Amino acid sequence: MIPERLYETLPYLYVISGAQTALWLPHWTAALSGVVLIFVGAIVWVIRTDKRRSPYGIKFKEQGTLPFWCYELQPFVYLSCGVLLFNYGQSFLLYPSAMIFLVVGIQLWLCRICCRRHS
Template sequence: MMLPERLYETLPYFYVVSGSQTVLWSPHWAAALSGVMLTFIGAIVWVIRTEKRRSPYGIKFKDQGGVPFWLYELQPFIYLTSGALLFNFAPTYLVYPSAMILLVLGIQLWLCRICWRSHS
C-alpha cells in the first residue's frame, strides 16, 4: 500500500516539527531524547530526498570551508534541537536568549535551504 503523495511529501516536516515540539515541551529527559531522535530522522529523510532530487546539471554540494557534507546539511536541525533543549532543560532563565537565537537561526537556515532547493 502506497501513501498518498501529499502525505509522503510532508512526512519529514512532520517528523522535525513533532520532534522539536517534544523536545521543547516534555519535562522528562527520555521523552526529550526520543524527540531529538525523531527530529534527526526527519532531517536525514529531508536531506536524502533533496539531494536525490537535485538535477545532475544543477548545483551540487561544494566544499563549505572544510565542513563535512552531513554536518553542513544537519546544521539547521542541530541549531533547532539545541535551542529547544536549552529552553526545556536550562538551569536558569539567563540562557533563554541564547536558546531563542538558536531556534530562530535553525528555522531561518532551514527555510533558506528549502527555498534554495526548490529553485534548483
C-alpha cells in the same frame, strides 16, 4: 500507497513532532526521543533533497570545507540545541540564547528549502 501530499510533508511532521516532544514533556527520555525524531526527519529531508538535485548543478564538494552531513544537518543541530535549552536550561538567562539557536536554525532551514525547490 501513501498519498503524495502526506509523503511530502512527512519530514516536516517528524521535525515538528520531535520538537514538541522535547519541549512539552519534561523527562530526559522524552527529550532524547524528541531529538532522535528531529534527526530522523532531517535525514529523510536531506536524502530526498539530495536525490532531487539536478545532475548539472554545483556539486557539494566544490562549495565549502564542511563535510556533507555536517553542512546538511547544521540547521537541525541549532533547532535541537534551542529546544533543549528552552526545556532544560537552569536559568531564565539562557532563554535569549535558546531563541537565537531556534531563529538561526529555522532561518537556515527555510533558506535551504527555498533554494532546493524543484519545478
